[in-house]
Amino acid sequence: MNIDDVRKDFPVLSNSVYLNTGGTGPISVKIAKxxxxxxxxxxxxxxxxxxxxxxxxxxxxxxxxxxxxxxxxxxxxxxxxxxxxxxxxxxxxxxxxxxxxxxxxxxxxxxxxxxxxxxxxxxxxxxxxxxxxxxxxxxxxxxxxxxxxxxxxxxxxxxxxxxxxxxxxxxxxxxxxxxxxxxxxxxxxxxxxxxxxxxxxxxxxxxxxxxxxxxxxxxxxxxxxxxxxxxxxxxxxxxxxxxxxxxxxxxxxxxxxxxxxxxxxxxxxxxxxxxxxxxxxxxxSLGINNIEKRVSKLTEQLRAGLLEIPKVTLRSPVDLDFTTGIVTFSLGNIHGDQLSEEMLKRNILGRPSLRHTDISGLRISTAFFNTEDELDFVLNAVSDISNKI
Ligand SMILES: Cc1ncc(COP(=O)(O)O)c(C=O)c1O
The missing domain is CATH 3.40.640.10 (Type I PLP-dependent aspartate aminotransferase-like (Major domain))
Known part of the structure; x- marks a missing residue:
């Protein structure tokens, strides 16, 4: 899978760090056309x-x-x-x-x-x-x-x-x-x-x-x-x-x-x-097994990075049998809505999660078209917010 080519199919990826496929996945140029x-x-x-x-x-x-x-x-x-x-x-x-x-x-x-x-x-x-x-x-x-x-x-x-x-x-x-x-x-x-x-x-x-x-x-x-x-x-x-x-x-x-x-x-x-x-x-055409492998690699990077940031609590599983592209975490006591807003200011689109429980957090949906650099950018943003609270 050539990620640079794949990313050209989805214009949204040049406009934001799109990490809300679990909300709604982006549609491609070809499909819209x-x-x-x-x-x-x-x-x-x-x-x-x-x-x-x-x-x-x-x-x-x-x-x-x-x-x-x-x-x-x-x-x-x-x-x-x-x-x-x-x-x-x-x-x-x-x-x-x-x-x-x-x-x-x-x-x-x-x-x-x-x-x-x-x-x-x-x-x-x-x-x-x-x-x-x-x-x-x-x-x-x-x-x-x-x-x-x-x-x-x-x-x-x-x-x-x-x-x-x-x-x-x-x-x-x-x-x-x-x-x-x-x-x-x-x-x-x-x-x-x-x-x-x-x-x-x-x-x-x-x-x-x-x-x-x-x-x-x-x-x-x-x-x-x-x-x-x-x-x-x-x-x-x-x-x-x-x-x-x-x-x-x-x-x-x-x-x-x-x-x-x-x-x-x-x-x-x-x-x-x-x-x-x-x-x-x-x-x-990309191959569902290739998609799964890539998502698994990206989410491992994200999970590992999050676990190193002070005040982060991972809410998603770590056992590979249970993991998916969805990685949800809490940061201190910040409400998911606020965390989501902070991310949006940095042009990162995730989604507040766990709204219906006493635990709040942010859900990041990592799809095959996301990149390692985007996830590093997210990790830096979470670190930055963590330092300020
Ligand atoms: C687990 C789950 N079920 C269902 C839906 C959506 O259902 P519907 O297609 O009925 O809007 C979502 C997200 O919107 C979901 O995350």
Whole structure:
């Protein structure tokens, strides 16, 4: 991977030290241009003329195929969604709930990974219990095991947690869950695009992913993997055009698709789904394993440097099995918002983190396009702030 060439693809990198891919990943010149090209094509030849329509639909299906390959699952198991939350809600409203059913989430979920379950709690009396995210795999799995009981119906976890970037042991979680007849959904917001993910091997029941972070594919487009055996079992919640066939006016029978398409409804932002495919293509061209290796090297540099700065407390894991591109730290008692502002004054874009706990800090998302020099610049900035407090 030639980093100088890669960096030319992302103009933002000449304007700031961009370390918030965990918030929203930058989009490339090529993707922004292609979205514009597609709109111009539709503008000039008509969005609904057969040729334009079929060109765009075929390209959208290429994105579905690229997504399926990225996760090593069948193409028919991928539904297009608009956000991680949509995938979570497909499951929340697709399973049957009775009072007393239990759902296990982690202590570090994003609102997308907990609000759908709290909604079920308020509607049906489902219980939501939390397992503490811990760095020791055996401790985590043993605490998870202790929480599973005959009422547990679903485990919903971030594959990589949003605040501290812990990578949870997905395969072991699924195996433990399935031994107990419990289904598993992962929120893949912070994982997809960071490292290789083989959902066939992990064996989860559902996986919700988004284009707008580590896949660098832009806002408002996402995907949902549903294990083939669940396609028929999962009830439909919202539905409409493209989920199946309803014979206009002759009879009122609905025939749903027999693939994950049945969870899709309504018209789509076709250019943006095509952009998601281009983004996956770009990741593939660099090689997901190369991306993972580079990110791991950069984050090691960042972690090691941070640990040498007085008043820094690292909040992210250090065990390589658990680390990702997300490195979160606290500096003395400075609030994350203030730390973030101090960084912004130096043109460094991170994100305040751990807002919902009594510990505050800054989340740095290190992506493959970041450089060693940028991280040194960040470390100097943290040192400088540390000296002033
Ligand atoms: C773990 C996690 N889940 C979900 C999201 C976003 O979810 P949605 O696509 O529903 O906005 C984020 C970040 O925005 C996140 O960090």
């Amino acid at each position: 292609e979205i514009q090209n597609i709109y111009e094509y539709a503008r000039d030849y008509g969005p609904d003329t057969p040729k334009v329509k079929s060109d765009l639909e075929n390209r959208m299906e290429e994105t579905r195929s690229l997504s399926a390959n990225l996760f090593n699952v069948p193409i028919n198991a991928i539904a297009f969604t608009r956000a991680i939350s949509e995938g979570m809600n497909i499951v929340a409203h697709g399973m049957d709930w009775v009072k007393g059913d239990e759902i296990i989430v982690s202590s570090e979920e994003h609102p997308s990974g907990i609000m759908p379950w709290l909604n079920l709690r308020d509607k049906f009396g489902v219980k939501v219990v939390k397992v503490k995210v811990s760095e020791d795999k055996n401790t985590f799995l043993s605490e998870l095991n202790d929480l599973i009981n005959k009422n547990t119906k679903l485990i919903s976890l971030s594959h990589v947690t949003t605040d501290t970037g812990h990578k949870l042991p997905a395969k072991e979680i699924c195996s433990l869950a399935h031994e107990n007849g419990v289904a598993v959904i992962f929120d893949g917001a912070q994982s997809a695009g960071q490292f290789s993910i083989d959902l066939n091997d992990i064996d989860c029941d559902f996986y919700s992913f988004t284009a707008h972070k580590w896949l660098l594919g832009g806002w408002g487009v996402a995907g949902f993997y549903v294990k083939p055996e669940w396609i028929e079992k999962l009830n439909i919640s919202w539905t409409g055009a493209y989920a199946g066939i309803w014979d206009r006016g002759l009879k009122d029978d609905v025939v749903y698709e027999t693939t994950a398409h049945k969870f899709e409804f309504g018209g789509r932002q076709k250019p943006l789904y095509i952009a998601m495919g281009l983004a996956i293509d770009y990741i593939n």
